[in-house]
Amino acid sequence: MANATFQIWRGEQGTGSFIEYATPVSEGMVVLDAIHDIQAAQANDLAVRWNCKAGKCGSCSAEINGQPRLMCMTRLNELDLAKPVTVEPMRSFPHHRDLVTDVSWNFRVKKKIRKFTPRRPDAPDGTWRMQQEDVDRVQEFRKCIECFLCQDVCHVLRDHHLHEEFIGPRYLVHAAALEMHPLDTLDRREELRKAHGIGYCNITKCCTMVCPEHITITDNAIIPLKERVMDHAFDPIVKLVGLIKGTTPGP
């Protein structure tokens, strides 16, 4: 078996450096396999999050050769093993230890988005009727495994650190899934514009490019959501009603 070299970020609370490890590689291996081998044989205390190892739980997000990826779905044969492979934690979140970051902000953000609130059931037995084509788009959004790679790569969060003003692509997808849910009755457009900062997204599509579930985040979720929000904010009738009630949404 050939050896490959990995430079793994080790350290705590933002301090640290790349430490080099060599480990044997075999057919079909993914980055997470190499990390596990190194952990078992050379560095028992190497901190890493993982669960399903099949691309379904979204735990093992990291930056591999600088690219935000799931370690369990990144095959070694797609990387250039002639050079060391770098593996480092997601950089948009506070560093905890080695490859582990503090992603708790994401969980707090989700709580701020008003929850699903269905219309009254369609049938006397308390059930609803929906056509498959009406649920297709929302099902796309619900494929999200909450790996937070889209949050990691989004420049509004990564470079501008607007975590208090902007909920990030993951939660815009979540909001889109609620807003476009055939049964949901709430209108979240106002808070999307104000509290959730949808306007900060300038559609660079980085999130879409890194999504391991291939959700077309920008085109299918964020842009339609932006249109709804703008239609609502600049709708002359809404504005008129708002003027009368004194609740005109500002620009």
Next chain:
Amino acid sequence: MTTELETRDHDVLVIGAGGAGLRAAIEAAAAGVSVGLVCKSLLGKAHTVMAEGGVAAALANVDDRDSWKVHFTDTLRGGQYLNNWRMAELHAKEAPDRVRELEAWGALFDRTPDGRILQRNFGGHRYPRLAHVGDRTGLEMIRTLQDHGIHQGIDVHMEVTVVSLFTREGRIAGALAYDRERGRFRLFRAKAIVIATGGVGRAFKITSNSWEYSGDGQSVAFHAGAVLQDMEFVQFHPTGMVWPPSVRGILVTEGVRGEGGVLKNSEGRRFMFDDIPDNYKAQTADNPEEGWRYVLGDKNARRPPELLTRDHVARCIMREVRDGRGSPHGGVYLDIAWIKEKMPKAAEHIRKKLPSMYHQFKQLADIDITTTPMEVGPTTHYMMGGIRVDGDTQMSSLPGLFAAGEAAAGLHGANRLGGNSLSDLLVFGRRAGEFAAQFARAHSASTPDAGEVKEATQEALAPFARPTGENPYAVQHDLQSLMQDLVGIVRRQEEMVRAVEGLQKLKARAANVGVTGNREYNPGWHTALDLKHLLTVSEAIVASALARRESRGGHFRDDFPDKSAAFSSFNFVVKRAPDGAMELGKEPIPPMRDELAKIVEEMK
């Protein structure tokens, strides 16, 4: 080293945040008690996300002949009648409401043409019964419960692992845990505790389970004095990936067969037609043409033999491999691509119905399942056994300690039907939450004995005092190999006796493992602590498997290949003897209520 404790008080503490734990927490919170929910990982990452095929419930949306009675009898037949029949009854009756409730909380299942929840075929289910979302039903379910649960005032403790339980005056009093991030201890005082920690797959080398499934719940319950049951019944799912080596064991959903996938050996033969058990002959197709009509929804057709129960399909695959008719990497072929002979736009259909499988094979094995057969073989998947509970309340033999989902025993008997796990989580998660809340209201708070807590924290920290001790990963790997080789799908007396001896040696090694580094997010330490649980459940599995001198469901004995009536009327149980040793016993299965016995008779 500091053993300082943070103390948290909850009326009900739920340990485990997969489907069962979340559902239990939601129900307990709805009852108005204070609820803590402990997750070993981040919220929403539990193994429920891996469930693919669907959730079984007799909604009768696709075939109106379905009813709770058919589901009930299917579950018992699949479990070879060792099931807790009361649980099988409640499960079949309540599953439809639990599925509809998910829809009310935002889940979006695939639809029938008239707009209702679509249901698909699955092994051992007489009619199409599995509500599903492509092949990512588990993700839909856990996300729905998570998104609903976070608004119910539940205190969520993420990345916290429980190491032991405490009792006071004969009932549960609390739990000791550590948080992964800082490695600090947390003492939970609770009036009632629900164990929903899932399975034990990590005791085996080839498994579909993640690192979390080390039998923590079963083990801490056992050490606290609760009774375990049916521990010999481990489900080896017939279709796991076998190649490349690094993905060996990852699950390939039974939904592939539900959508028309067939199993073939190296000679191209559909070998499942060669061995159809007598009790399934009447409902199984005897030719490929009839099998395909069943897949298309012909109500007069019987189901293809690929959809026989998992225990049987796994053994048939083992037989083909053993007799030299396997695939190059020691499995058999699972072919869904063949349906292009039968339908237009087959590739598109496959990608729509089985998107995760398409993605998984493409990315991990360079195989396009719309054109090429998959190589598959059995993988350790599910624990039918677990904590013995009351069928109605889910309370264990230890007052105040409840269990639900995979960690509990009873519903599935000797073999679980696919799809019955997700419904199990919902039905019994809800019941456990309801009755735990009731118990908490009826009892005053209690406090674990300070001496016992101190002892438990010191035990947990002991590996740090042995920096030159053995590598915990080495012990874990040897344990997994031992269980795989000696207590796997095919079991023999002399091999299991060797396993018993081997486990004793591993116990001695586990007592001597060392940990390097500090307490903050240190997987070496976590692995060292998991060893105790892995060893406890492994010991229970071997003891029960040795005693069951017959073959039934997930338990196959090469030296006793037939089912024996002598083993049909009781469950094996294990409990802790006063000296701490494991004691094996039998619990008779109570006679079924007359009206249920009549239903079983009618459906035969």
